[in-house]
Amino acid sequence: MRLTLRETLLAFRRAPLLSALSVMTIAFSLFSLGLFVLVAVNIRDALQQVEERVEIRAYIADGTPVEALAAALGDIGAFPEVARADGISQEEALERARAELGEFRDVFDAAFLPASIEVRLKPGFRDPETVSAVAARIRTYPFVDDVRFGEEWVRKLYNIRNLATAAGIILGVAFAAVAIIIIGATIRMAVLARGREISIMRLVGATDGFIRRPFLLEGLAKGILGGILALALTYFAHSLISRTLVATRFFDDRIIIAGIAFGALIGFLGSAVSVGRHLRRV
Amino acid sequence: MIRFIHVSKEYARGGLALDDVSFHIAKGEFAFLTGPSGAGKSTILKLVYMEELPTEGDVRVAGVHSGTVRRAEIAQLRRKLGVVFQDFRLLEERTAEQNIAFALEVTDAPRASIATKVSRLLTQVGLSSKANALPRELSGGEQQRVAIARALVNDPFVLIADEPTGNLDDRATRGVFQLLRDINAAGTAVLMATHNLELVRRSDYRVIEMNRGQIVYDSAEAAADAAVDGRSTPA
Ligand SMILES: Nc1ncnc2c1ncn2[C@@H]1O[C@H](COP(=O)(O)OP(=O)(O)OP(=O)(O)O)[C@@H](O)[C@H]1O
Ligand SMILES: [Mg+2]
Numbered sequence: 031m032r033l034t035l036r037e038t039l040l041a042f043r044r045a046p047l048l049s050a051l052s053v054m055t056i057a058f059s060l061f062s063l064g065l066f067v068l069v070a071v072n073i074r075d076a077l078q079q080v081e082e083r084v085e086i087r088a089y090i091a092d093g094t095p096v097e098a099l100a101a102a103l104g105d106i107g108a109f110p111e112v113a114r115a116d117g118i119s120q121e122e123a124l125e126r127a128r129a130e131l132g133e134f135r136d137v138f139d140a141a142f143l144p145a146s147i148e149v150r151l152k153p154g155f156r157d158p159e160t161v162s163a164v165a166a167r168i169r170t171y172p173f174v175d176d177v178r179f180g181e182e183w184v185r186k187l188y189n190i191r192n193l194a195t196a197a198g199i200i201l202g203v204a205f206a207a208v209a210i211i212i213i214g215a216t217i218r219m220a221v222l223a224r225g226r227e228i229s230i231m232r233l234v235g236a237t238d239g240f241i242r243r244p245f246l247l248e249g250l251a252k253g254i255l256g257g258i259l260a261l262a263l264t265y266f267a268h269s270l271i272s273r274t275l276v277a278t279r280f281f282d283d284r285i286i287i288a289g290i291a292f293g294a295l296i297g298f299l300g301s302a303v304s305v306g307r308h309l310r311r312v
Numbered sequence: 313m314i315r316f317i318h319v320s321k322e323y324a325r326g327g328l329a330l331d332d333v334s335f336h337i338a339k340g341e342f343a344f345l346t347g348p349s350g351a352g353k354s355t356i357l358k359l360v361y362m363e364e365l366p367t368e369g370d371v372r373v374a375g376v377h378s379g380t381v382r383r384a385e386i387a388q389l390r391r392k393l394g395v396v397f398q399d400f401r402l403l404e405e406r407t408a409e410q411n412i413a414f415a416l417e418v419t420d421a422p423r424a425s426i427a428t429k430v431s432r433l434l435t436q437v438g439l440s441s442k443a444n445a446l447p448r449e450l451s452g453g454e455q456q457r458v459a460i461a462r463a464l465v466n467d468p469f470v471l472i473a474d475e476p477t478g479n480l481d482d483r484a485t486r487g488v489f490q491l492l493r494d495i496n497a498a499g500t501a502v503l504m505a506t507h508n509l510e511l512v513r514r515s516d517y518r519v520i521e522m523n524r525g526q527i528v529y530d531s532a533e534a535a536a537d538a539a540v541d542g543r544s545t546p547a
Contacts, residue, residue: 230401233361234415234462235390238383241418 041220041248048216049252052300055212056256057263059205060293064264066198067285072278073191080187084156086149086165086179094145094173102171103147111155111164116148144175158185206296213252213300217245221308228309238309245305246298253297257290313339313501314360314470319369321355321525329355331525332369337503339469342496343532344512345505347522353505356522357474360503361395362386374469391419394463394471394500398478400455402447408458409434409443415465433461437491453484460491470501477508485511 042049090099099117106115118126123143151164165177221228231241261281268280281289314337321330330352337343345353358364359371362381371378376389402411412430434440437457447455456476463471473492477485489511496502506512512519521529 226401227403230403230414231418232387233390233395233401234418235387235466236418237387240420 052213052216053252053255056209056253056293056296057259059209060257060260061263062205063202064260066194070194075279077187088147088168088177089175090145091173091175111151111160113150113152118146118148120145209296210300213249214304217301217304218308242305246301249297249301250294253294257293313337315372317370319366322367329525333527340499340501342502342517344519351522352525353522354474357472360472391466392468394468396459396463396473396476398475400459404447407444407446411458412462415462437461452480453487456488473504475505
């Protein structure tokens, strides 16, 4: 193990430029991925805040019997998606409107404002599909005049989030592929540069696994370094955006660890693919 | 110990290097491989340490069969045999001592045992005073001694030598050859390819002579034939 570590450090000292290049490629591939994930995370945060405010409002026809309304409230409150359903009478609606409008309160007349049912959904049931489905079910009550919810913009936000996630994944995969290829090339050069040493190792009976180990470790180390560098770059971008454009949230620990692990995986895969192929040739 | 059974070898790029070769090397035997350049001597040695596998026939070395061998087994086999070459194949940036230790390190030998083993081997090949010398600071003969010491780290049952004296002057050649004889006297078989007919003539070891990929003379068979002839000849 100590020998493996020594060999790995030696690899960095032997080809510092090449090592730096492969660390940079991993860093930039993860950085581009990181930016998109950052956007996706912040959109998701925004969505979550919006989602908390998602409510369905069903306007009730004038003259609906109180018993029918109470029964409907009970029914709707028992929907699996629904957190709570409150009945708002005409008077209450008027009160609220007056409270919100302040000095203009007197222009309102109870007759303008219909009674309604205010429905709040449980977390996890606030996506556009579920909201529409619940709204449709509420609409089936004969005394419900109209059902409103912020359909348009809930949908828009979801679309933006999905787009950002997809773009991030596609770009991330593309850059990861480039990083794997570059790591592969640097490992190839490292293998060729050490061809003589490797052939001697073979001759005296070193196993393939033993010969491969320092190269894999080298790839792993480069991947982790690249991941950390990418994280630093992303953090820098994040603080720049937060200072100049909008306040954004940075990654939580889980995403940070996942990012570094992804870097390690790229480095490891790049070396594994390359070293397997080139070792057979020396 | 080492057995070739109707072995032919054709390289992917190149013609037939070995053509139906059969022989057997017994435990503790010393055998020369001779013959003109391109006869197939190195090819035979490569088949023994399984750097190459036969195109036809079967090579059997210490219970390992070329027909069924897996890569991992080849690594294990190489720990049981030593190989030296004309060009020594030492690592330039490592000292004599480190070159020998390298063979132990890369086979995951227990660390504690390495130092004593290395110094014992350096003494055996007569180089204990040059332990810290780099290969470029050693003469050809001394470098070959380091290579031989490295080949002996795992107490091999056979030492394979491909023209070990090819780059050495007469004096160094005699020294290295004497070392090989001593190693053989201690029980290790030696299979040595050489162009040096002087060495072959001066010793009475077995000689296998090759030409164009075939065995054209084998002193062991000649002796057996002579014995058979002797018996069948009426007194
Ligand atoms: N890797 C290879 N690929 C193709 N042909 C090869 C290869 N190695 C050897 N040969 C050919 O096989 C034949 C036997 O070569 P080999 O090296 O066994 O000869 P040799 O008896 O050791 O010769 P020398 O005395 O010059 O070392 C030669 O014709 C050579 O050109
Ligand atoms: Mg040869």
